[in-house]
Amino acid sequence: MLVILLLGAAASGVAAGGGAAGADSNAPPAPALSADTVLASLNASIDWYRQARVTMREVNRTGALFAAEDQETARQALQRAFAAARARAALLKLTPDAATPKLTPAQQRLADARTGLEMAVKAEEQWINRAPKAEREAARRRLELLRARLEIMKQMQGFNASISGSVQTDLTQQIDTLEQSVPELRNTAAATEPPSTAADTGSRTLGLVSRLIRLRQSRMSVDDLSAATASLSRAVSGETRATGDDLRSLGTRLSTLAENPESAGPDDGEHAFEAGLARAKALAGVLVPLRQETSLLRRYGDDLRGWTRALDVETREVLKTLGLELLRVAIVIGVVLIGAVFWRFLTLRYIADASRRRLLLTARTIVVATAIALVLVFHFASELTALVTALGFAAAGIAFALQNVILALAGYFAMLSPNGIRIGDRVSLQGPFGYVTGEVDEIGFVRIRLRELAGDPPKPTGRIVVFPNSVVFTGTFFKNPNGEDAGPLRRSA
Secondary structure, X not given: OHHHHHHXXXXXXXXXXHHHHHHOOOOOOOOOOOHHHHHHHHHHHHHHHHHHHHHHHHHHOOOOOOOHHHHHHHHHHHHHHHXXXXXXXXXXXXOHHHHOOOOOHHHHHHHHHHHHHHHHHHHHHHHHHHOOHHHHHHHHHHHHHHHHHHHXXXXXXXXXXXXXXXXXXXXXXXXXXXXXXOHHHOOHHHHOOOOOOOOOOOOHHHHHHHHHHHHHHHXXXXXXXXXXXXXXXXXXXXXXXXXXXXXXXXXXXXXXXXXXXXXXXXXXHHHHHHHHHHHHHHHHHHHHHHHHHXXXXXXXXXXXXXXXXXXXXXXXXXXXXXXXXXXXXXXXXXXXXXXXXXXXXXXXXXXXXXXXXXXXXXXXXXXXXXXXXXXXXXHHOOOHHHHHHHHHHHHHHHHHHOHHHHHHHHHHHHHOOOOOOOOOOEEEEEEOOEEEEEEEEEEOOOEEEEEEEEOOOOEEEEEEEEEEOOHHHHOXXXXXXXXOOOOOOOOOO
């Protein structure tokens, strides 16, 4: 009855393994069972879990996509990997090849050398008893040397045996040590970290750009984790299928022994049945956690595909919002540029005076450049208070350093006012040594040039006099309309 139940369990295990194999048709064949393969499989699961932890922590910073349930799924998958490793360690003790490990070539050479030394020691002991008295001292020394060499050989063999034996005897201890390196397995609360969303610093546009970069990095990390999960799932599926095949063949063997105990020999039937039954139980103990690990890895892979879709949706939303933000800035700048075009058109169409036209076009350039700069600064700046304070201090410093230039620029616009000075006017400006009378030859942004006039009636002297435009604020000037001497037309101080 026990054999029938065992065969039923084996059949269900193989069926489940077949389903897993159908899902992972490219699963590699499972390697032969040994301590190295057990540790290699367990280390692969640990590496996958650590990669999953790092990826979940990174993705949580972009929007808390990974919940506590996802972290718990990864932790349970690693727990099943440790359970399967312990079950394999127990199965390895029942394997005949593991109980009597083969000697390596180096160990075989040591064994042959020891056998030769033992034979030499025995021969020398026999010879020393019948050797002549004159040769006994030399025989005794040779015997002591051979015994010393044999003792060294025994120590070397014992050391190599301890190294090779530790692989089998300490496998469970190595598994326990590996488990201690993963603190989440000992403390469930440590595995479920609260999701942390990184706050976007800076302006809205810069925050969107930063979020888009983080989303792209998270997408790449999730893709790498998906590939690692698929690879581990294929490996575990191959191990599950191989274990199920071993259990099925062993079940067939046990059924044969149960029906015909004499098939294993008249004396070995009962022993073979008991050994096979113990091995079948050990294989079943390996198969169960492997099936559970496969199921958890498949569930985790499905969750990864869902997170990938969520990241793609979030990326599209961020791109759409970023596009709208940039479109809004472009529209504002476009409105400013359209206004600049209308300004130029109206100035050229309705302003006939060249000086006033030049003044308006210059003001247009300054206003447009300032407007565009302010739009960009206030859109991308994150701390407007600090920005305004910095701009205020900067403007104060520039105004103090360029106060004369600024005063001259203000004088330029004052001269071009309706009652100001035009090229060709005769004016008298107050210089450092008195008034200078002349005809306006050029009005620049920071200075005015006069052709000096002297005499009565005034005639050109051939000299050119240059005054800063600030003279309209700091001094006094007289304007003689129509080129004739007259009283002061305007006084500015």
